[in-house]
Amino acid sequence: MPSSSKAAPSALAPIHIAAFREKLMAWYRLNARELPWRGIHDPYRTWVSEIMLQQTRVAAVIEHYHDFLSRFPSVTALAAAPESEVLAAWSGLGYYRRARMMHKAAQVIAEELQGALPESSTELRKLPGIGEYTCAAIASISFGESIAVVDGNVERVLLRVTGRPEEATAAGRDFVRQQAAALVPPRWVRGGTNAAGDHNQAMMELGATICLPRGPLCLQCPVFALCRTRGEHPTPPRSKQRSLPAAYLLSLRTRGKQTEVLMEQRPAHASLMAGMYELPPLPMDVVKELEPLLRLRHSITNTNYLVAVFAEADPKSYALRKAIPTRIEMLHWTPTGKLGELPLTGLARKVLRRLKVMGASARRKAEI
DNA sequence: GATCCGTGGTC
DNA sequence: TGACCAAGGAT
Structure with missing residues (x-):
C-alpha cells in the first residue's frame, strides 16, 4: 500500500519501464484475443473499429463491424452514402453522433485528402469524431507512430500500478498521460511488428481482461511484481438510475x-x-x-x-x-x-x- | 470542467 | 431488480 502523506513515489522508476514493457508484451503475445480488427493493415478498418469501440463493448462492436464494412467497404463508399444508411448500419450501437461525425470525416477525407486517412496523430485529431484517444490509437496501430493512448483501461492500469490515488483533476489526468507516454516504446515497425501500436493494444488488453474494474485477476497479471496496489483502487459512486x-x-x-x-x-x-x-x-x-x-x-x-x-x-x-x-x-x-x-x-x-x-x-x- | 449522448450483458 | 459497466468526443 502506498499510504502516508509523504510524497509517495508514485511514478514508475525508469529501471522499471523496460521491465514493464517486456513483461507486458510477452504476456500479450500469448494472450491477445483474436479480434476482427487485429492483425489487419487497413487504416480505414482500424478507424471504424476505434470509433465503434468508444464506450462500447467488444461483443456489441463485433455484431456490427462486418456488416458495416460490407455496406461501406472504403472511405469513399462511406462518404458517398446517405447519412440515413450510415445510421441504419449503426442501429443498436448507441451514441449515434459517432456515426454522423465519422460520415462527415469520410467526406472530408474523400474530398480534400484524396480518400486517404492522414498518417499522423496531429492531422487525424483535426477530423470530426477523432479526439485525443482515437488519433493516438489510429496513428500508433495503423502507422506505427510512437504516441501513447489513454483510455479507461490504461488509466485504471496505471493508477493501480503506480499507486496514485484516483483524482478527477487535471493534475491526475496529466500524471496518467505522462506515465503512459514514458512507457510507449519508440517507433519500430518491421515485418508485422509494430512496437508502439502493439504496446498500446497490450495496455488496453491488460485492462480489459486482467486488471478488471472489480475483481482484478492479479495472480494472472504479468506486471504483478511491479504493481504498488495489487488491485486496490476504489472508484467513485455513480449517479443512480x-x-x-x-x-x-x-x-x-x-x-x-x-x-x-x-x-x-x-x-x-x-x-x-x-x-x-x-x-x-x-x-x-x-x-x-x-x-x-x-x-x-x-x-x-x-x-x-x-x-x-x-x-x-x-x-x-x-x-x-x-x-x-x-x-x-x-x-x-x-x-x-x-x-x-x-x-x-x-x-x-x-x-x-x-x-x-x-x-x-x-x-x-x-x-x- | 461538467454534461450529454445509447446499449445490453452480467450479477 | 437495480447497479454497474465499455477501446470517448463535443459542446
Whole structure:
C-alpha cells in the first residue's frame, strides 16, 4: 500500500519501464484475443473499429463491424452514402453522433485528402469524431507512430500500478498521460511488428481482461511484481438510475404482398436519437387497462424503461392508432422488408426483432 | 470542467 | 431488480 502523506513515489522508476514493457508484451503475445480488427493493415478498418469501440463493448462492436464494412467497404463508399444508411448500419450501437461525425470525416477525407486517412496523430485529431484517444490509437496501430493512448483501461492500469490515488483533476489526468507516454516504446515497425501500436493494444488488453474494474485477476497479471496496489483502487459512486414506464404501438397492415408497419420519425432537433425511427409512442393513460403483446426492459443512460408494446385488440378498431399524439407527417408505413434500411433506434430494432416483424438478417436481405 | 449522448450483458 | 459497466468526443 502506498499510504502516508509523504510524497509517495508514485511514478514508475525508469529501471522499471523496460521491465514493464517486456513483461507486458510477452504476456500479450500469448494472450491477445483474436479480434476482427487485429492483425489487419487497413487504416480505414482500424478507424471504424476505434470509433465503434468508444464506450462500447467488444461483443456489441463485433455484431456490427462486418456488416458495416460490407455496406461501406472504403472511405469513399462511406462518404458517398446517405447519412440515413450510415445510421441504419449503426442501429443498436448507441451514441449515434459517432456515426454522423465519422460520415462527415469520410467526406472530408474523400474530398480534400484524396480518400486517404492522414498518417499522423496531429492531422487525424483535426477530423470530426477523432479526439485525443482515437488519433493516438489510429496513428500508433495503423502507422506505427510512437504516441501513447489513454483510455479507461490504461488509466485504471496505471493508477493501480503506480499507486496514485484516483483524482478527477487535471493534475491526475496529466500524471496518467505522462506515465503512459514514458512507457510507449519508440517507433519500430518491421515485418508485422509494430512496437508502439502493439504496446498500446497490450495496455488496453491488460485492462480489459486482467486488471478488471472489480475483481482484478492479479495472480494472472504479468506486471504483478511491479504493481504498488495489487488491485486496490476504489472508484467513485455513480449517479443512480430511475425506472419509467413507456408504451408503444405495433400497427401492421397489408398492401398487396407486403406487410407494412407504422413507424414514427423522431424530431430532427431532438437531443436524443434525432431523426431516427421508432414505433409510435402511446400515452400511458391510454393503455393502462390493456394487456401488452410484449414487455421488456430497456435502459438509456440513467433511465431504465419498462417498455410495453400494444396492438389493437380488435383489428378493425383504430382506437390506439387514433391515440398517437404525434403529428401525422412524422408517421410512415414501412414495408417490413425495408426496416433494415431505416435508421431505427436500438429499442425499435430490439422490439421488431423480438416480435419477428423484422428478421435478424433483414439487413442482409435488404442488401440483395 | 461538467454534461450529454445509447446499449445490453452480467450479477 | 437495480447497479454497474465499455477501446470517448463535443459542446
